[in-house]
Amino acid sequence: MHKDQVARFGVSLSKSLLKELDRMVRKKGYRNRSLALSDMIRDQLVAYHQEVEDSPMVGTITLVYDHHRSHVQETLTDLQHRHLETIISTLHVHLDHDHCLEVLVVRGKASAVREVADHLIGARGVKHGKLTLTTTGKDLPA
Numbered sequence: 001m002h003k004d005q006v007a008r009f010g011v012s013l014s015k016s017l018l019k020e021l022d023r024m025v026r027k028k029g030y031r032n033r034s035l036a037l038s039d040m041i042r043d044q045l046v047a048y049h050q051e052v053e054d055s056p057m058v059g060t061i062t063l064v065y066d067h068h069r070s071h072v073q074e075t076l077t078d079l080q081h082r083h084l085e086t087i088i089s090t091l092h093v094h095l096d097h098d099h100c101l102e103v104l105v106v107r108g109k110a111s112a113v114r115e116v117a118d119h120l121i122g123a124r125g126v127k128h129g130k131l132t133l134t135t136t137g138k139d140l141p142a
Helices: 016-028 031-049 070-082 109-119
Strands: 056-066 085-092 099-109 127-133
Touching: 016 031, 031 109, 031 127, 056 070, 056 109, 070 109, 070 127, 099 109
Parallel strands: none
Antiparallel strands: 056 099, 056 127, 085 099
16 A cells, blocks of 8 residues: 655635634644644545445444433333444443443444434433444545
């Protein structure tokens, strides 16, 4: 495998925007602006691929729920069993006497993963849920 050739291009920014960029570059520890811009571009490409192109994605669904709520655990387990092709791993943590945290690792087309997340997050008894998607890395340039 060979490394991509570097292409140089010019970018025009207002002085105030450049100042903010430089502040962020320093704060996050980037060696230079180019590395920071490359990360920002990759982040936008990942968002584009999940929204516009419905690409294969990986991610997590994080749920916080009250396990004393009637049937919440059964509902979540049933939903997980119905989506075995999407949910590849789970982690269950007891937060306190009443609350549990469940983190599900998911993989599939962005639209299918979002659909599973919507069902789980919308389940009765779930107090908070969040889907976080990212690239599989396969089609994203370095």
